[in-house]
Amino acid sequence: MTELGPILEASLTFAFVVLSLALLLCVYRVIKGPTLPDRVVALDMLVAVAIGLIAAIGIYTGFTLYVDIAIALALVGFLATVAFARFILVNAERGASQPNGTASREQTAVEERAS
Amino acid sequence: MRTLIFRTVAPYLSTLMIVFSIFVLLRGHNEPGGGFIGGLIAASALAIYGIASGVAPVRRAIYFHPMNIAAFGVVLGAVAGVVSIFVGVPFMTGLWIYPVIFGVEVPLSTVLFFDIGVYFAVVGTIGSIALALEERDEI
Numbered sequence: 001m002t003e004l005g006p007i008l009e010a011s012l013t014f015a016f017v018v019l020s021l022a023l024l025l026c027v028y029r030v031i032k033g034p035t036l037p038d039r040v041v042a043l044d045m046l047v048a049v050a051i052g053l054i055a056a057i058g059i060y061t062g063f064t065l066y067v068d069i070a071i072a073l074a075l076v077g078f079l080a081t082v083a084f085a086r087f088i089l090v091n092a093e094r095g096a097s098q099p100n101g102t103a104s105r106e107q108t109a110v111e112e113r114a115s
Numbered sequence: 116m117r118t119l120i121f122r123t124v125a126p127y128l129s130t131l132m133i134v135f136s137i138f139v140l141l142r143g144h145n146e147p148g149g150g151f152i153g154g155l156i157a158a159s160a161l162a163i164y165g166i167a168s169g170v171a172p173v174r175r176a177i178y179f180h181p182m183n184i185a186a187f188g189v190v191l192g193a194v195a196g197v198v199s200i201f202v203g204v205p206f207m208t209g210l211w212i213y214p215v216i217f218g219v220e221v222p223l224s225t226v227l228f229f230d231i232g233v234y235f236a237v238v239g240t241i242g243s244i245a246l247a248l249e250e251r252d253e254i
């Protein structure tokens with residue numbers, strides 16, 4: 001760990017506290033979220049907060065390597081969100097084509113929003 | 116997906132991801148990174164481009180069939196090991212040369228070529244799986 005000034009140290013502590021709270025709120029939304037899109041947006045937010053946390057840890061420990069990890073997570077985390085969005089789209093179209101099919105509660109909620 | 120913003124951004128994003136994957140691949144010998152994780156990032160780039168604008172443009176863009184790319188990677192890895200025969204050391208021993216290009220010493224090794232082989236094998240395999248899965252329900 002490198003030597004940090006008092007201002008930087010206070011800012012880091014503040015950032016850690018705020019980011020941890022944000023992580024907890026995101027986890028709450030993932031568990032509680034009534035519909036699938038809510039959970040997907042919460043997961044995307046979780047990735048964003050994790051990127052911020054990794055960057056803060058990088059400043060705290062002084063390893064520049066953490067920045068590369070944050071870049072990789074930012075690039076790959078976007079793929080997960082896009083894949084989930086596509087999954088929701090495909091499910092909604094399938095549910096619309098066969099109204100008496102095995103559409104779950106979440107899928108019908110998606111259709112209600114789309115209509 | 117029929118979204119204008121995503122379809123416009125996706126080519127630039129996948130280009131950025133492939134450049135980053137090559138950076139991770141080349142850095143991999145002395146620092147964290149390497150062929151496997153670089154290949155995974157490149158395969159994610161192919162997947163994003165495939166989701167945005169359909170699978171056919173991706174297949175046209177990478178020109179070769181993904182399985183051919185994977186086979187090329189495996190052969191490249193094996194050839195990088197075979198080079199040590201000509202020096203008389205055990206199979207897959209790392210051999211280094213230090214050519215000076217434009218006044219800069221560039222360390223090259225058979226290990227690097229093995230890593231590039233791993234990169235191509237992973238891009239081919241994961242890319243093939245991702246494209247096959249995306250082909251199933253095109254929107």
